[in-house]
Every structure is written in C-alpha cells, then in structure tokens.
Amino acid sequence: GDSVTQMEGPVTLxxxxxxxxxxxxxxxxxxxxxxxxxxxxxxxxxxxxxTKADDKGSNxxxxxxxxxxxxxxxxEKGSVQVSDSAVYFCALSDGAQKLVFGQxxxxxxxx
Amino acid sequence: GAVVSQHPSWVICKxxxxxKIECRSLDFQATTMFWYRQFPKQSLMLMAxxxxxxxxxxxxxxxxxxxxxxxxxxxxxxxTVTSAHPEDSSFYICSARSPTVxxxxxxxxxxxxxxx
Numbered sequence: 481g482d483s484v485t486q487m488e489g490p491v492t493l494x495x496x497x498x499x500x501x502x503x504x505x506x507x508x509x510x511x512x513x514x515x516x517x518x519x520x521x522x523x524x525x526x527x528x529x530x531t532k533a534d535d536k537g538s539n540x541x542x543x544x545x546x547x548x549x550x551x552x553x554x555x556e557k558g559s560v561q562v563s564d565s566a567v568y569f570c571a572l573s574d575g576a577q578k579l580v581f582g583q584x585x586x587x588x589x590x591x
Numbered sequence: 592g593a594v595v596s597q598h599p600s601w602v603i604c605k606x607x608x609x610x611k612i613e614c615r616s617l618d619f620q621a622t623t624m625f626w627y628r629q630f631p632k633q634s635l636m637l638m639a640x641x642x643x644x645x646x647x648x649x650x651x652x653x654x655x656x657x658x659x660x661x662x663x664x665x666x667x668x669x670x671t672v673t674s675a676h677p678e679d680s681s682f683y684i685c686s687a688r689s690p691t692v693x694x695x696x697x698x699x700x701x702x703x704x705x706x707x
Binding site: 526577 | 634636695
C-alpha cells in the first residue's frame with residue numbers, strides 16, 4: 481500500500497539556520513502531497529500542498545516541490561524562527577482521498 | 592474558520608469501562624470525518640472513515656465492535672472505546688473533510704486516553 485517516510489527527529493537548529501526535512505513516498509497512483517504542522521497543544525494544520533508533479537507548495541517561508549522522479553517532497557525553509565518549533569508531518573492523499581502520514585519530525589529552534 | 596474541536600482533551604478510565612470521545616466541526620458542516628490513532632513518537636494511523644447518516648468504514652485490523660463510531664449529524668461524530676484495556680491507551684485524533692476541497696482535512700486537537 482501507499483506509504484510515506486520522513487527523516488527521523490528530533491531536529492534541533494539555531495534561529496536563522498536553513499531547514500530541510502526529507503520526505504519520500506511510495507504510491508501506486510498520482511497522489512497529492514502535503515506537509516502538516518502540529519504546534520504544542522494544537523491540532524494538525526495544513527502547512528502546504530502540491531497536487532501534481534513539479535508543483536511547488538509554499539507558505540510562511542516554507543517550500544516543498546513535488547518530485548515524481550525521486551518520489552520526494554522535501555520541506556525547506558531558508559531561515560527558521562523559534563516560533564517554527566513544532567512537529568511536522570509529511571502526508572499523501574490517495575485516490576480515496578484518505579491521508580497517509582509519515583512518522584513526524586519534531587523540530588526545535590533555539591534562540 | 593474551519594475549526595474542529597474534540598472533547599474531552601484527556602480522559603482516564605479503568606479497564607473494562609467504555610469511553611466516548613466527541614468530534615465537532617464548529618463552523619462548517621462535515622459529511623465525512625476521520626478518526627486516527629497516534630502512538631508515542633509514531634505517525635497517525637487512520638482507524639475509520641465516518642460518513643453522516645451511514646455506517647463507518649473501518650481500516651483493516653481495526654475492531655469495529657470495539658471502536659464504535661457514530662456520525663449522527665453534520666457537525667458531530669463520536670468514537671466510543673468499549674471495554675477499554677490498557678493497550679487502548681493512545682492519542683485519538685479526529686478530522687473533518689473540507690466541504691469545498693475534497694482532499695483537505697481539518698484536524699481536532701486530539702484526546703489523550705489512559706486506561707488503568
């Protein structure tokens with residue numbers, strides 16, 4: 481079945497550092513891809529999405545590009561802030577529009 | 592907009608008892624809601640898809656008689672863990688499908704269940 485694999489955490493960075501969280505997927509069809517973020521004590525929020533190959537999703541300074549050839553959707557941000565500390569989930573939506581999640585990556589940004 | 596709430600946020604119960612968790616869409620109608628389970632440091636696993644007015648569709652390996660799901664209105668779905676055991680202790684999260692974008696879901700904050 482479909483699956484998502486993302487880099488294990490936790491990841492700890494200093495403020496203004498460059499962030500990459502790797503995500504790769506396995507799917508039989510052409511899924512939509514997502515990054516969700518979960519701040520402490522809150523529900524998952526959609527951070528960005530891409531619905532077809534070569535699409536780039538972006539939001540709040542974060543970017544991810546749907547790479548069909550490498551089945552990847554890596555999350556990047558050029559300069560992280562303390563407020564970016566959260567758990568980040570990569571996910572795909574299959575033909576039945578159900579979400580399949582990666583294991584989550586906890587990100588901590590130190591001032 | 593698009594807020595989903597869950598109640599309670601945490602609950603402790605004794606083995607053998609049943610616990611009900613509510614999931615509400617506060618400012619939109621949700622014909623489809625989803626229930627997930629999250630183990631510590633692990634991903635969210637879809638348990639079932641709940642459609643208003645019809646029976647829930649359970650994922651493979653999820654006991655439908657143990658995890659009763661009811662979606663009686665367009666804003667409320669409930670998950671009842673029956674005859675709970677310590678291995679049912681987990682973080683349960685619900686989501687509601689967007690009424691306008693079918694592949695988007697809005698998530699509740701989750702319910703921490705501890706069975707003693």
